[in-house]
Every structure is written in structure tokens, then in C-alpha cells.
Amino acid sequence: MPELPEVETVRRGLAPAMDGARFAAVEQRRPDLRFPFPARFRERLVGHTITSFHRRAKYLVAGLSSGEALIMHLGMSGRFSVVRPGEEPPERQAHDHVIFTMSNDFSVIYNDPRRFGFMDIVDDGNGDICRHLSGLGIEPLGNQLSGPELARLLAEKKTPLKSALLDQRLIAGLGNIYVCEALFRAGLHPTRQSGSLRSDEADRLATCIRDVLTEAIESGGSTLKDYARTDGTLGYFQHAFRVYDREGAKCSTSGCQGHVTRIVQAGRSTFFCPQCQPENHR
DNA sequence: CTTACGGCCTGTACGC
DNA sequence: TGCGTACAGGCCGTAA
Numbered sequence: 001m002p003e004l005p006e007v008e009t010v011r012r013g014l015a016p017a018m019d020g021a022r023f024a025a026v027e028q029r030r031p032d033l034r035f036p037f038p039a040r041f042r043e044r045l046v047g048h049t050i051t052s053f054h055r056r057a058k059y060l061v062a063g064l065s066s067g068e069a070l071i072m073h074l075g076m077s078g079r080f081s082v083v084r085p086g087e088e089p090p091e092r093q094a095h096d097h098v099i100f101t102m103s104n105d106f107s108v109i110y111n112d113p114r115r116f117g118f119m120d121i122v123d124d125g126n127g128d129i130c131r132h133l134s135g136l137g138i139e140p141l142g143n144q145l146s147g148p149e150l151a152r153l154l155a156e157k158k159t160p161l162k163s164a165l166l167d168q169r170l171i172a173g174l175g176n177i178y179v180c181e182a183l184f185r186a187g188l189h190p191t192r193q194s195g196s197l198r199s200d201e202a203d204r205l206a207t208c209i210r211d212v213l214t215e216a217i218e219s220g221g222s223t224l225k226d227y228a229r230t231d232g233t234l235g236y237f238q239h240a241f242r243v244y245d246r247e248g249a250k251c252s253t254s255g256c257q258g259h260v261t262r263i264v265q266a267g268r269s270t271f272f273c274p275q276c277q278p279e280n281h282r
Numbered sequence: 283c284t285t286a287c288g289g290c291c292t293g294t295a296c297g298c
Numbered sequence: 299t300g301c302g303t304a305c306a307g308g309c310c311g312t313a314a
Contacts, residue, residue: 003307034290034309058308076307077292095292114291116308159285168309175307224307266286269305286314296304 002058002074004140004173005216006235010080011055013230017082017106018062019053025101033097034075034118044068044121045100052126057136057172063125071132075116082230083107108230136172140209145171147203154202157194162265164194165209174209177222177244180271182209184243189277190263190270215240243271251276 002010023045028037038044044066052063062070074080083089085105098110098119110119122130137153138144153170154161164170165179174182183190185208188201197205216222221235224245228234242252247262251273258275 006307073308075291075309112291113293114306116291157284163285166308177307222307267288284314286312288312289310290308292306294304294306296302298301298303 002078003175003178003222004055004058005178005213005219005237006221007058007060007074007173008055008217009221009229009235010074011053011060013082014060014080014108015053017084017102017104017108017230018050018100020050021106022049022065022103023047023100024103025099027099027101029097029099033112033115034073035120037119038121041119041121045070049103056128056133057139057168058175059132061126061133064121067125068121068123069125069130071120071122071130072110073117073119073132075112075114075118077114078110078112078117079228080230081109081111081228081232083109135169137168137170138172140171140173141213145206145210147199147206150206150209151197151199151202154194154197159194160190160265161188161192161194161197162190162270166266166268171209173213176268176270177241178209178212178216180244181212181242184272184277185212187276187278189274189279190265190272191279243273246271 026042026045028041031037049065050062051065054061058073060072064070089107093111095113096109096111100108124130154164157164162179162183165174182205186205188205216237219235219237220229222237223234224238243260246260249260251258251260253276256275258273260271261274263270
């Protein structure tokens, strides 16, 4: 499900249940997701308290009173749901893989049909130097993402702009949807060579990336097939998509006669308006 | 070093 | 209705 806005929405939904709470019980219902669970997964959680709970890119990081950190990633189809104290726990669903019962009587269920997500426990308490997070690029909503910084990251790169924005080592947290939307807003063609950006274009792109992510978080993320917030309600930013999954639709820019076009880059769909995102820039 | 591609899994939508 | 195919929000390992 998750790009940065969806993971941030999940973090906010999980925080009341998990942040500051102690693991009372952990039910791990299969040996692996994308990767095997770490050794003694249950034992390293039960009895320990979550002392910090944050998001880095598309990862959730729970710092533990043991000094370790629980890292969680939702892959493509991962979904958390929160059961509030006193609420009747739902019946086990197919693909419910992990159930956390917390000391505050909340419980948290992790469901992931495709099992591209994973959970790991690392010995770095804030997770920054673990193998999952150490190679990540800048947070797009942090202070580091400016036009000049973006221009610096993309300079000299021959890879298409779209591929560069999907590269988590440069900017961490964008996925296919928000890259398409940001490029549309910035009026930049997805196949443009990254290093060809002028400084005014980099400024525009940086602004558009921040704006689209911020707006998406405010909308509770985007709901496509299976994404829901932790309380089961749906995000609604998908109604604000201007190009993603809108192949053939008339461009939403007023006065533009263009139509949304789909191409495939690096095996993934790219949606854009050929009129608003001209290939030949001046 | 960089970039491209297949693979991991399951579910769903669509064409015949 | 049933079957086959394509495709899906991510990431990693390998190959070129």
C-alpha cells in the first residue's frame, strides 16, 4: 500500500496504541514475511516498552526500552489495524500475520496478503545505522529538500527523472504515485535526463514534491485497492490524482487539450500529460 | 561505479 | 462460469 503519506498516516494511527506502551503479548503466526522474522522475535519484544515511535521514509521505527529497535515495513500490501481497549477483537482474517497486545489494552493486527512487508529488530536504538535505513536519502518533508539540494542530487545523472525520484538512496519515501503527481505539477517530462534540470526547474520540483506529500497526508493518504487507515477508514487523496491511473483522461489543467498518457519506465507505469510536461524544454 | 531486470507473493480485473 | 493473462503502492540481488 504504502508510500510516504500512507506510512505517515499509519504511524499516526498506531501511535496511541504503541508509543509509550509495553508489549504484553506478541503472536507471530508464520515464520517469515518477505524475510524470516529475526531470532527470538517475541522474546525481544514482550516486556519491553516503546520509548520512541517514528517514521523514516516508508519504514516505521519503534525504539525499545531494551535499546533495540523494531523496524516495520509494509511492502505493497501490508496493513495495520488497531483494536481499542474494550473493543471486540475481530475474527482472525486470512493473512493476519502478527498480533501485538499492548499493556494499555490496545491491540494491533498486521495483515499482508503479498508478504512483501517485513519486521526486523535491530540493535541500534533509533535505527538510523541499521542496514535498512543507513543507505536512505533525504526525507522529502524535512528541511534538507530544497531546490539547490535536489539539483545537487540529480546533477550529472543520466537516469530518467522518474527513476531518480524513485531511487530511495536520493530521496526516501516517494513511490510510483507521488512521483507521477509531483512531475505533473512541476511540468516536467518523466523521461528527462535528471542532470538536465535547470535550477528553476529543480526549485519547482522540490516545491511540488513537498506540496503533494503534505496534501496527501492531510487527506489520510490514498486508497487504491487495499489501503486503509488503522481505524479502517479510507484515505481519500486518490480523488486528487491528476495523472496517476488516469490513462486517456483529458488533462485536468484548465485550457489544456492534452490527454493523460501511460508509458512504462523500468517496468513500472508512468502517467503524464504530454502537453503540460513537454519533452523538449527551453 | 551505474542502470535494468527478474523475482518475491497474492488478489483482482479483464478478455475470451 | 471458468480460465488465462496482465498488472498492482516496494525492494533486493544479480547481471550487464
